[in-house]
Amino acid sequence: xxxxxxxxxxxxxxxxxxxxxxxxxxxxxxxxxxxxxxxxxxxxxxxxxxxxxxxxxxxxxxxxxxxxxxxxxxxxxxxxxxxxxxxxxxxxxxxxxxxxxxxxxxxxxxxxxxxxxxxxxxxxxxxxxxxxxxxxxxxxxxxxxxxxxxxxxxxxxxxxxxxxxxxxxxxxxxxxxxxxxxxxxxxxxxxxxxxxxxxxxxxxxxxxxxxxxxxxxxxxxxxxxxx
Amino acid sequence: xxxxxxxxxxxxxxxxxxxxxxxxxxxxxxxxxxxxxxxxxxxxxxxxxxxxxxxxxxxxxxxxxxxxxxxxxxxxxxxxxxxxxxxxxxxxxxxxxxxxxx
Numbered sequence: 001x002x003x004x005x006x007x008x009x010x011x012x013x014x015x016x017x018x019x020x021x022x023x024x025x026x027x028x029x030x031x032x033x034x035x036x037x038x039x040x041x042x043x044x045x046x047x048x049x050x051x052x053x054x055x056x057x058x059x060x061x062x063x064x065x066x067x068x069x070x071x072x073x074x075x076x077x078x079x080x081x082x083x084x085x086x087x088x089x090x091x092x093x094x095x096x097x098x099x100x101x102x103x104x105x106x107x108x109x110x111x112x113x114x115x116x117x118x119x120x121x122x123x124x125x126x127x128x129x130x131x132x133x134x135x136x137x138x139x140x141x142x143x144x145x146x147x148x149x150x151x152x153x154x155x156x157x158x159x160x161x162x163x164x165x166x167x168x169x170x171x172x173x174x175x176x177x178x179x180x181x182x183x184x185x186x187x188x189x190x191x192x193x194x195x196x197x198x199x200x201x202x203x204x205x206x207x208x209x210x211x212x213x214x215x216x217x218x219x220x221x222x223x224x225x226x227x
Numbered sequence: 228x229x230x231x232x233x234x235x236x237x238x239x240x241x242x243x244x245x246x247x248x249x250x251x252x253x254x255x256x257x258x259x260x261x262x263x264x265x266x267x268x269x270x271x272x273x274x275x276x277x278x279x280x281x282x283x284x285x286x287x288x289x290x291x292x293x294x295x296x297x298x299x300x301x302x303x304x305x306x307x308x309x310x311x312x313x314x315x316x317x318x319x320x321x322x323x324x325x326x327x328x329x
Contacts, residue, residue, distance in 0.1 A: 045313075049318055053313040054306070055308070058305075067313075091305075124252070132253070134283040140286040141286070142286060143290060151300055154307045157301070157304045178263070180302055185263050204256055204260070207262075207294060208255065210294055211291065
């Protein structure tokens, strides 16, 4: 049922954590360390901690909560280390576990938060439409052929992140649960206590705003369009 | 294919489509909805016909496809987006917690 977010938990139940941890001794300086990568949460902290923290910060915006998420993720990873088969990179595997932890987090938190983004939601890019039709010079411009190459560029992902950060927090949470964690809409409604209509409005506004932000900041839409 | 109102017939067709298909703002709503639920055949037809006269909505649809693709790829690009670097203190705190709990 709760296929996605309960997965790490099930793994843990599968293979209970050992009482005595391996590798408790402090790890040698990283310049000397070239051992075959065996599962070791402390090495994970060194090698993947920044990335996991970066992703968690993007999602929850609060350092203490992000750190908790990193810890939960690494613990769950430690518990399910036998299930890591090495088909994907270790980092991909860890980020995958973190996605479940993030969904868990929003499930716990969902009902406690207020709906504060009314202003954003009441405004539907009025400067782009006239009489409900696109103003031609200000409407979406052609993104090809640059769109296909964008994901290979590091700066693109920074632009992408910055655009996500401009969304109101609640709207960003909804968008990322839907599009990054690929949760279905009933699941998000349940987790955050939203009505479907509410959710669709938030997703629609998030997409409008993100498209506009990327258009402006990556594809130079307005520069080409306005005289 | 786009219907350009260049002569009497195409102008009539174009006017008809403008009058009978949803307006751009509604099309953007429908296009977003189509990513989250199945639209009725009537709504899908409305979008298709609207595309015949509106390149902007067609591009918008394409852009939503890109947004979805990039969002799904984004977790894999976490290292390019690393903003909240783990502080040394946090790093140690994490290691200690993991030692105690694992």
